[in-house]
Amino acid sequence: MWGEVDHLLTFAYTLYLAGMCSCGHPTKVCQHPDNDGWFEAKTVVCNAQAEIDRVTGAEKYKPAPGERFYTEYTRPADKPLRALTPDAKPDDRGDEPGESDE
Numbered sequence: 001m002w003g004e005v006d007h008l009l010t011f012a013y014t015l016y017l018a019g020m021c022s023c024g025h026p027t028k029v030c031q032h033p034d035n036d037g038w039f040e041a042k043t044v045v046c047n048a049q050a051e052i053d054r055v056t057g058a059e060k061y062k063p064a065p066g067e068r069f070y071t072e073y074t075r076p077a078d079k080p081l082r083a084l085t086p087d088a089k090p091d092d093r094g095d096e097p098g099e100s101d102e
Protein backbone atom coordinates (compact mmCIF):
# COMPACT_ATOMS: atom_id res chain seq x y z
CA MET A 1 0.00 0.00 0.00
CA TRP A 2 1.26 3.44 -0.90
CA GLY A 3 1.48 6.09 1.75
CA GLU A 4 1.18 9.83 1.41
CA VAL A 5 4.92 10.26 0.79
CA ASP A 6 4.83 7.68 -2.04
CA HIS A 7 1.98 9.55 -3.73
CA LEU A 8 3.72 12.89 -3.34
CA LEU A 9 7.01 11.56 -4.72
CA THR A 10 5.21 10.01 -7.69
CA PHE A 11 3.36 13.26 -8.35
CA ALA A 12 6.61 15.26 -8.11
CA TYR A 13 8.35 12.88 -10.53
CA THR A 14 5.41 13.13 -12.95
CA LEU A 15 5.68 16.94 -12.87
CA TYR A 16 9.44 16.72 -13.41
CA LEU A 17 9.01 14.47 -16.46
CA ALA A 18 6.29 16.72 -17.87
CA GLY A 19 8.77 19.59 -17.88
CA MET A 20 11.46 17.67 -19.72
CA CYS A 21 12.00 17.59 -23.47
CA SER A 22 12.93 14.40 -25.33
CA CYS A 23 16.44 15.86 -25.74
CA GLY A 24 16.97 15.51 -21.98
CA HIS A 25 16.91 19.20 -21.12
CA PRO A 26 14.13 21.10 -19.37
CA THR A 27 11.60 22.37 -21.92
CA LYS A 28 11.81 25.90 -20.51
CA VAL A 29 15.54 25.94 -21.31
CA CYS A 30 15.88 24.08 -24.60
CA GLN A 31 12.83 25.60 -26.30
CA HIS A 32 13.41 29.17 -25.16
CA PRO A 33 14.06 31.39 -28.22
CA ASP A 34 16.94 33.20 -26.47
CA ASN A 35 18.83 29.89 -26.21
CA ASP A 36 19.14 29.40 -29.98
CA GLY A 37 22.82 28.78 -30.63
CA TRP A 38 23.65 28.07 -27.00
CA PHE A 39 23.65 24.29 -27.29
CA GLU A 40 26.56 22.27 -28.58
CA ALA A 41 26.01 18.83 -30.11
CA LYS A 42 28.13 16.05 -28.61
CA THR A 43 28.38 12.37 -29.38
CA VAL A 44 28.68 9.43 -27.09
CA VAL A 45 29.10 5.74 -27.83
CA CYS A 46 26.87 3.27 -26.05
CA ASN A 47 29.18 0.26 -25.96
CA ALA A 48 26.32 -2.11 -25.18
CA GLN A 49 24.38 -0.98 -28.26
CA ALA A 50 27.58 -1.06 -30.34
CA GLU A 51 28.02 -4.75 -29.53
CA ILE A 52 24.42 -5.50 -30.53
CA ASP A 53 24.94 -3.55 -33.76
CA ARG A 54 28.07 -5.60 -34.51
CA VAL A 55 26.23 -8.89 -33.94
CA THR A 56 23.05 -7.99 -35.80
CA GLY A 57 24.55 -5.79 -38.51
CA ALA A 58 26.48 -8.53 -40.29
CA GLU A 59 24.90 -9.51 -43.62
CA LYS A 60 21.45 -8.11 -42.77
CA TYR A 61 20.88 -10.41 -39.82
CA LYS A 62 17.22 -11.31 -39.41
CA PRO A 63 16.27 -12.33 -35.87
CA ALA A 64 14.06 -15.33 -35.25
CA PRO A 65 10.47 -14.56 -34.20
CA GLY A 66 10.53 -13.29 -30.65
CA GLU A 67 14.33 -13.10 -30.51
CA ARG A 68 15.58 -10.08 -28.54
CA PHE A 69 19.08 -8.97 -27.83
CA TYR A 70 20.45 -7.69 -24.56
CA THR A 71 23.92 -7.15 -23.23
CA GLU A 72 25.59 -8.36 -20.09
CA TYR A 73 28.26 -6.27 -18.37
CA THR A 74 31.31 -8.51 -18.09
CA ARG A 75 34.08 -6.17 -16.92
CA PRO A 76 36.07 -8.02 -14.24
CA ALA A 77 36.24 -6.55 -10.74
CA ASP A 78 40.05 -6.42 -10.92
CA LYS A 79 39.83 -3.99 -13.87
CA PRO A 80 37.86 -1.05 -12.41
CA LEU A 81 36.81 1.90 -14.53
CA ARG A 82 39.11 4.91 -14.41
CA ALA A 83 37.69 8.17 -13.14
CA LEU A 84 36.70 10.48 -15.98
CA THR A 85 37.99 14.01 -15.93
CA PRO A 86 36.73 17.00 -17.93
CA ASP A 87 39.87 16.88 -20.12
CA ALA A 88 39.59 13.15 -20.93
CA LYS A 89 39.71 12.47 -24.66
CA PRO A 90 36.99 10.26 -26.23
CA ASP A 91 39.62 7.93 -27.71
CA ASP A 92 41.42 7.49 -24.37
CA ARG A 93 39.39 4.49 -23.21
CA GLY A 94 41.89 2.49 -21.23
CA ASP A 95 42.33 -1.25 -21.63
CA GLU A 96 40.52 -3.23 -24.30
CA PRO A 97 38.28 -6.23 -23.51
CA GLY A 98 40.33 -9.38 -23.28
CA GLU A 99 43.57 -7.43 -22.92
CA SER A 100 45.99 -9.20 -20.62
CA ASP A 101 48.04 -7.54 -17.91
CA GLU A 102 50.85 -10.00 -18.58
